[in-house]
Amino acid sequence: MEPKTNSSVIKPYKESQNNFVSLIVSKDVKDGKFNGRVQTRFPPEPNGHLHIGHAKSICLNFGIAADYEGVCSLRLDDTNPAKEGSEFAQAIIEDVNWLGFDWGNNFHCASDYFSELYQFAIQLIHSGKAYVDSLSAEDIRAYRGTLKEPGRDSPYRDRSIEENIDLFERMRNKEFKEGSHVLRAKIDMSSSNMNLRDPVMYRILHVSHHRTGNEWCIYPMYDFAHGQCDSIEGVTHSICTLEFENNRPLYDWFLDALGVDHPRQIEFARLNLNYTVLSKRRLAALIDCGHVSGWDDPRMPTISGMRRRGYTPEALREFCDRIGVAKRNTTVDLALLEHILRQHLNRTVQRAMGVLRPIRVVIVNYPEDQVEQINAINNPEDAAMGTRKVPFSRVLYIERDDFLENPPKKFYRLAPGQEVRLRYAYFIRYESVIRNPETGEVEELRCTYDPDTRGGFASDGRKVKATLHWVSAAHSVDAEVRLYDRLFAINDPASVPVEDLDSILNPASIEIIHGCKLEPSLADVTSGSRLQLERQGYFCVDSVDSSVEHLVFNRTVTLRDTWARIQKANNNKS
RNA sequence: UGGGCCGUGGUGCAAUGGUAGCACAGCGGACUUUGGAUCCGUAGAUCCUGGUUCGAGUCCAGGCGGCCCAGCCA
Numbered sequence: 001m002e003p004k005t006n007s008s009v010i011k012p013y014k015e016s017q018n019n020f021v022s023l024i025v026s027k028d029v030k031d032g033k034f035n036g037r038v039q040t041r042f043p044p045e046p047n048g049h050l051h052i053g054h055a056k057s058i059c060l061n062f063g064i065a066a067d068y069e070g071v072c073s074l075r076l077d078d079t080n081p082a083k084e085g086s087e088f089a090q091a092i093i094e095d096v097n098w099l100g101f102d103w104g105n106n107f108h109c110a111s112d113y114f115s116e117l118y119q120f121a122i123q124l125i126h127s128g129k130a131y132v133d134s135l136s137a138e139d140i141r142a143y144r145g146t147l148k149e150p151g152r153d154s155p156y157r158d159r160s161i162e163e164n165i166d167l168f169e170r171m172r173n174k175e176f177k178e179g180s181h182v183l184r185a186k187i188d189m190s191s192s193n194m195n196l197r198d199p200v201m202y203r204i205l206h207v208s209h210h211r212t213g214n215e216w217c218i219y220p221m222y223d224f225a226h227g228q229c230d231s232i233e234g235v236t237h238s239i240c241t242l243e244f245e246n247n248r249p250l251y252d253w254f255l256d257a258l259g260v261d262h263p264r265q266i267e268f269a270r271l272n273l274n275y276t277v278l279s280k281r282r283l284a285a286l287i288d289c290g291h292v293s294g295w296d297d298p299r300m301p302t303i304s305g306m307r308r309r310g311y312t313p314e315a316l317r318e319f320c321d322r323i324g325v326a327k328r329n330t331t332v333d334l335a336l337l338e339h340i341l342r343q344h345l346n347r348t349v350q351r352a353m354g355v356l357r358p359i360r361v362v363i364v365n366y367p368e369d370q371v372e373q374i375n376a377i378n379n380p381e382d383a384a385m386g387t388r389k390v391p392f393s394r395v396l397y398i399e400r401d402d403f404l405e406n407p408p409k410k411f412y413r414l415a416p417g418q419e420v421r422l423r424y425a426y427f428i429r430y431e432s433v434i435r436n437p438e439t440g441e442v443e444e445l446r447c448t449y450d451p452d453t454r455g456g457f458a459s460d461g462r463k464v465k466a467t468l469h470w471v472s473a474a475h476s477v478d479a480e481v482r483l484y485d486r487l488f489a490i491n492d493p494a495s496v497p498v499e500d501l502d503s504i505l506n507p508a509s510i511e512i513i514h515g516c517k518l519e520p521s522l523a524d525v526t527s528g529s530r531l532q533l534e535r536q537g538y539f540c541v542d543s544v545d546s547s548v549e550h551l552v553f554n555r556t557v558t559l560r561d562t563w564a565r566i567q568k569a570n571n572n573k574s
Numbered sequence: 575u576g577g578g579c580c581g582u583g584g585u586g587c588a589a590u591g592g593u594a595g596c597a598c599a600g601c602g603g604a605c606u607u608u609g610g611a612u613c614c615g616u617a618g619a620u621c622c623u624g625g626u627u628c629g630a631g632u633c634c635a636g637g638c639g640g641c642c643c644a645g646c647c648a
Binding site for chain 1: 577
């Protein structure tokens with residue numbers, strides 16, 4: 001018999017990608033380019049934390065390499081020591097690893113090649129293709145011209161090779177102040193491509209580098225480093241984002257002038273997500289302004305933030321797979337990410353019961369001292385995950401939202417005259433309510449249970465329309481629960497200036513609830529573990545703030561909530 | 575008349591000159607001890623104008639629209 005198709009099955013991350021990049025690589029392999037070899041790399045700058053946009057690039061690069069039995073390396077493009085640091089480098093390594101990718105021995109840094117790069121620069125000076133310019137930064141800008149007008153040659157452009165070598169060596173030997181000289185490529189000041197108007201190759205930076213210390217005071221620009229690093233490592237396909245399209249002719253110029261092999265550069269569109277910002281600058285601003293607690297705040301789209309929020313690497317990889325790769329700038333719907341996350345969590349994670357906003361329920365006809373161990377299923381999607389016992393007694397907690405004295409139409413939960421099921425336990429019926437005499441707030445519900453419905457089935461076959469989660473008061477475990485929602489209130493937060501980010505924040509992006517009541521099996525959960533709180537959503541144990549004495553859970557994502565949609569539709573009607 | 579790149583349902587990705595398809599979101603229904611999950615159904619797209627062709631989303635031309643480039647950032 002055919003197995004039933006189940007679209008919730010996440011396919012193992014092995015399946016070949018089918019996108020324009022892969023098609024190009026595939027053709028190159030068939031044509032015998034690069035001797036049929038495929039080598040890619042993921043080249044972040046260690047000046048910030050990786051985010052889901054980087055995950056797209058990581059999955060693409062490692063995925064392509066895997067598809068063609070090639071190599072993908074991790075290379076840190078650390079050419080600007082003023083902004084970079086080893087904490088970032090460390091975080092990058094951890095994040096790529098956590099995503100599930102292995103670069104083996106192929107970990108590199110642009111700084112590993114500083115000597116080679118220096119020699120390349122010398123070579124270009126010797127061949128008359130680079131010169132030391134002593135114009136100020138402002139003058140260089142002025143000489144560069146504009147998008148529509150050509151630039152002018154620097155007065156230093158025709159220095160002799162000897163003089164250039166001398167100056168460049170002295171730059172290297174710490175003889176000059178920052179900004180006094182730069183090394184430039186001698187290309188074409190009237191090029192319609194601004195990158196070709198004698199780009200700066202080296203600048204003086206009296207800054208120590210997190211890997212090379214004080215060995216250097218001149219550092220290559222990214223544009224002079226990236227292509228050569230690829231070349232040195234034997235990268236065949238240099239996959240990068242769209243904004244580098246204009247730089248490709250420059251990279252080719254350097255590599256050709258140097259007479260070395262060069263990879264094929266392929267540009268793809270970076271990821272945009274609605275309700276999300278992904279630019280390093282905006283992410284840093286959120287932290288600096290105190291809108292979030294740090295790079296790993298569970299509301300951040302960083303890998304570390306999503307990890308802390310409870311995302312799984314599998315879901316992130318599947319997402320990167322499903323969004324595809326193309327050249328047009330697009331914005332992916334956050335709903336797709338959440339759908340894929342739920343899909344994975346639904347199949348793999350244990351269920352438990354926990355009451356977030358408790359209200360006491362006393363089952364008046366249940367024996368005072370009786371406690372029953374109720375059998376509960378750990379995951380209805382996977383019988384292999386087994387069952388557990390949950391204690392039931394006379395005094396319980398249920399969710400405050402699950403009772404309404406004057407319910408609207410289609411409200412199936414507990415209300416006067418309505419019978420509901422307590423999951424896996426009994427049918428109960430509302431009898432009366434006890435209010436705080438001063439505030440009028442509902443303090444306790446008095447209910448009766450039907451002993452003939454043990455396990456949640458009525459022997460007479462009668463049905464109920466709702467099943468509620470519950471926790472035995474005497475056996476419950478206290479916890480703090482942090483409810484997260486999207487950080488921004490508007491669809492396209494990247495469209496507002498960084499200074500105004502605070503005006504578009506979602507005020508409900510975090511809600512902290514204390515005094516939540518969880519079933520006792522959750523007393524000894526371990527840091528980072530994930531679960532579903534039935535009818536509430538998926539949660540994980542916070543890796544930073546949770547302890548045995550004080551449990552802290554993060555809501556990763558809600559369950560799909562049909563009831564909320566019905567309510568919303570009703571509100572829109574009225 | 576700076577240059578480069580890109581335009582397919584609401585969103586993202588396919589269709590590689592031959593029936594415009596998949597997923598998410600939406601809507602409707604079935605089922606249900608999670609208002610979850612699952613299942614079934616449904617609506618909705620080739621930027622415009624010409625050309626080539628038996629046949630164009632795909633090739634060509636011209637428009638229109640969007641993104642990127644004037645860091646000693648990457």
